[in-house]
Amino acid sequence: MTEKMQVEAIQQGTVIDHIPAGQGIRILKRLHLEAAGNRITVGLNLPSKDMSLKDLIKVEGRMFTEDEAHQLALFAPEGTINVIDDYEVVNKFAMRLPETLEGVFSCPNSNCISLNEPVKSFFYIQPTATQVKMKCKYCEKSFNKEVVVAS
Template identity: 35%
Template sequence: MSDDQELRVSKIRNGTVIDHVNGGASMHVLSILGIEGGDGDTVSIVMNVPSDRLGKKDIVKVEDRELSQAEVDVLSLIAPAATINIIRDFEVIEKRRVARPDEVVGVLSCPNPQCITTEDEPVESRFEVLEDGVRCCYCDTIVRDDVAELID
């Protein structure tokens, strides 16, 4: 059952609830989903509420949008414990876990200024996902900590 902490904001009729996001990481979740505020998505965010599993957690509720598995899998890089709840007519009709993808394309930018993906070339970024980080497929730069810093 949902407790009051998680329903600080009113229920949504249709959309996606991203639950069990590591406390404070919801801003990165918004970046990954391309939600910048001006694009019209209606979003409610609960930050740093107590959680048995995580100590504290964030919750992101996006109305009228059901996330694809590919979008969800990219979230695993910064919110590995996330639960994706699809909401229809106010009820959770499906619950999905995030899974680490083999690679992520076009989501992260390479920190190497000499990398072809960061120069003025029409090359999309591509990172191989490692157990403990990501590796640029073009220049082999590896980032282990702060992968969230690479989000465009």
């Protein structure tokens, strides 16, 4: 028996696909997507050919940029962004870790000057074979990605 799953197509917006299961909610919270007023469809723990399970987010009326996609790579390194216009994919790009991130996350070091001065946070992204480290430009401390994104 073949089972067909259908998720409503969107006329204009962005589909974030191939999110590791469990990361979809983190992406929603990080981008404050629920507060923007756009209609959002979220699929959690969906079956996937490439991954055992995946999450999926569709955001109507908001076109993600390639820079935004690269910020999401911290949560979904194998993810893809599909920009939709008139029900058609008009742009598609894979997420990749950026070399730097500015003004996205706060430094977890409570003594870092970026927490008390009017400067945007700035991290150098340092991927290794097993994890992603983020080094603060100001205090020069390196942190595991999970520590930074949780702060």
